[in-house]
Amino acid sequence: MPSVKITLLIVVSLGIFFVSLFLGPTLISPFSPDPIEKEILFSIRMPRVIIAFLIGIALGTSGAVLQGILRNPLADPYVLGISSGAAFAAALSLLSGFYILGKFTLPLSAFTGACAASIMVGIFGWKRGSLLPERLLLAGIGLGFLFYSAMMLLVSISTSEGMRRTVLWIFGDLSMADWSVIPYGLAFIASGLGISLLRAKALNALILGDELAHSLGFSVQKERLLLFISVALMTGASVSLGGTIGFIGLIIPHMVRFFVGANSRYVIPVSALCGGGFLCISDLIGKTLLSPMEIPAGIITALIGSPYFLYLLRRRDVFQG
Secondary structure (H helix, E strand, C coil): CCHHHHHHHHHHHHHHHHHHHHCCCCCCCCCCCCHHHHHHHHHHHHHHHHHHHHHHHHHHHHHHHHHHHCCCCCCCHHHHCHHHHHHHHHHHHHHHCCCCCHHHHHHHHHHHHHHHHHHHHHHHHEECCEECHHHHHHHHHHHHHHHHHHHHHHHHHCCCCCHHHHHHHHCCCCCCCCHHHHHHHHHHHHHHHHHHHHCHHHHHHHHHCHHHHHHCCCCHHHHHHHHHHHHHHHHHHHHHHHCCCCCHHHHHHHHHHHHHCCCHHHHHHHHHHHHHHHHHHHHHHHHHCCCCCCCCHHHHHHHHHHHHHHHHHCCCCCCCC
16 A cells, blocks of 8 residues: 555645645634634634635535446546536526525535435436436436536526526635534535445446456446446535536546555545545635635636646546556
8 A cells, every 4th residue: 555655645634635725815823813813713714714614525525436437548537417406406506596404505505405416316316126327427417417518597587686606606606604604514525425435345346347346246337326326425525515526536546546555445545535635726826816806616626626637638547557
């Protein structure tokens, strides 16, 4: 096990998390903050950084899992259309102005949309008593386009004051983060991460092929369904916390495999931490680059991830360590 590289990645990721608390448009001293700085730190910075780290954990882990169960090295958590379903439901809530549950309306709407999209993808991907990777992928792409088109239709015909907030949220805006949404987000993301870690050996087998996985004693369809559920939990929670943020689930697992190899028992936890660190630094760049104006973190991750995606298209054996 490349323990030195794993330790280095963990230290860097956690270091970025702590540095993000004190850096920003206003520099806060970690040793002697004044009362105003303490208020900024605990009321604004800390919940935002924690939420960014949680979203990054969810997306990094989801990418590693999806690339395994679909056996597609270019798979991303959003390829199954789950994020588009969540974004559509959230946009519907924002533009309708119907806030029956106050600040919890948006997260609940997004998570409900994610669950509905997951069920639909599962139904279309199920054939002859099993979840087929090819059908899951195609169903996700088709439903993703459908939900995204419906969401854009809502935005284009809306005249409500919530339209700007909706557009920013779609691009991964974390400026509205607060403590109240962290507990439920942590619960769902921890559940999905736990399932992924427990089934890491099965994921290694699925990457090698269904026949080999079956010969090793794994129930292929059961394992794929459990891992699919873990992805749905994490992606749905991440979208409900901070909108649609792409490319983390694509690039982080590949970067991690380069350092630690292809064993999912190491790739999953390290991808989780590196995903959290990557989104923290992306959000830090977004809120300081053109301060006082903020750039949504999702735009920063796309600007960084797009060139890397093109680079991956030219690589071979991306599952090799």
